[in-house]
Amino acid sequence: MSNLDGKLSLSGKVAVVTGGARGMGAAHCIALAAQGASVVVCDVLDVEGAAVAEQVGGTYLHLDVTSESDWESAVTATEAAYGPINILVNNAGVVGLGRVDKTELEEWNRIVGINLTGTFLGIRWCADSMKKAGSGVIVNISSTAGLVGYCDMSAYVAxxxxxxxxxxxxxxxxxxxxxxxxxxxxxxxxxxxxxxxAISFKRQAIPRIGQSEEVAKLMLYLVSDASYSTGAEFVVDGGQTLGQVYDLT
Ligand SMILES: NC(=O)c1ccc[n+]([C@@H]2O[C@H](COP(=O)([O-])OP(=O)(O)OC[C@H]3O[C@@H](n4cnc5c(N)ncnc54)[C@H](O)[C@@H]3O)[C@@H](O)[C@H]2O)c1
Known part of the structure; x- marks a missing residue:
């Protein structure tokens, strides 16, 4: 994705990605760097995170998204290295299985703490930096589990x-x-x-499983060209949530 004048669309921008050490987070880091952004890779997996940072020519910071002091240090370090933050991808997340009546409070708090409170803290701590930059984009990674319900996943869905x-x-x-x-x-x-x-993917009404890069491409659009979109949901699910598939034949 380049501008019509041939410049990379995110050159000069500073991006922070949580959970950037692997999976979709790593794909977001690679995509942002490929468009010229300075990328700060944040995670609790230090070895994998440092490797992604080296790959994208960025910086790795140890950041547990549930820790306010980690957020404060990360924002300070990012501003010192690159200047104010323009882009935040709140991607870090965990999942856990268990029927609602069997879910222990500790497990509920762990999942909600990382996925939801961690996202809140990211917004809370990066917003002031974006104000200094004059503008910003925050991309929160939810899930189809934020659109419908799933059995055995009440904490994750919530x-x-x-x-x-x-x-x-x-x-x-x-x-x-x-x-x-x-x-x-x-x-x-x-x-x-x-x-x-280890879900039985065969039961899903989707043609195939998606790839991290397909999500990263949507993220790139949202942080660059989607200038009139805010507060909105963007679904990338291969049609999974369209409705039920019946076999009437
Ligand atoms: N894989 C899927 O099918 C799927 C579908 C919908 C949404 N998601 C969401 O996408 C995001 C990325 O998931 P993924 O599939 O790449 O998972 P993943 O497990 O491969 O990666 C998640 C990353 O988050 C990091 N992380 C976990 N707890 C953390 C914490 N407290 N602080 C900082 N980092 C932490 C992990 O170390 C890991 O690097 C998550 O929010 C997940 O809920 C995943």
Missing amino acids: SKWGVRGLTKSAALDLGRFNIRVVSIHPGIIETDMAADL
Whole structure:
């Protein structure tokens, strides 16, 4: 994706990606760097995260998204290295299985803490930096689990619906500062997370599993060309949430 004058669309922009060490997060880092952005790769997997940072010519920072002090340090370090933040991809997330009546509070708090509270903290700590930059885009990675319900995943579903709602409120709050906030809702994407779930993909009404790069391309559009979109959901699920498939023959 280049501008008509041939320049990379994100040259001079500073991007922070959480959960950037692997999976979709790594794909977001690679895509942003390919368009000329300075990329700060944040994760708790230090070895993998540092490798992605080296690959994209960026910087790795250890950041547990549930830690306010980690966020404060990350914003300070990013501004010192590159200047104010223009792009935040709140991608870090975890999933856990368990029927709602069997889910322990500790497990509920872990999933909601990382997926939802972590997203809130990212917005909370990066917004001031974006104000200094004069504008910004925040992309929150929700899920189709933020559009419908799934069995045995109540904490995950609740966290991802929360991310969707938070996106809308944050877009209303931050629009006055020229900061757009949007949510992406991927379907089943081939990453370690999906592999760990061991869902029977054959039961899904989708032609195939998606790839991280297909989500990253949507993210690139949202941070560059989607200048009149904020607070909105963008679905990349191969048709998974279109409706039920019947076999009437
Ligand atoms: N894979 C899918 O099918 C799918 C579908 C819809 C949405 N998602 C969402 O996409 C995002 C990326 O998922 P993925 O499939 O690439 O998963 P993944 O497990 O491959 O990667 C997630 C990354 O987040 C990091 N992370 C976990 N807890 C963290 C914390 N407390 N602080 C910082 N980083 C942390 C992990 O270390 C890992 O690098 C997640 O938010 C996930 O919920 C995934």
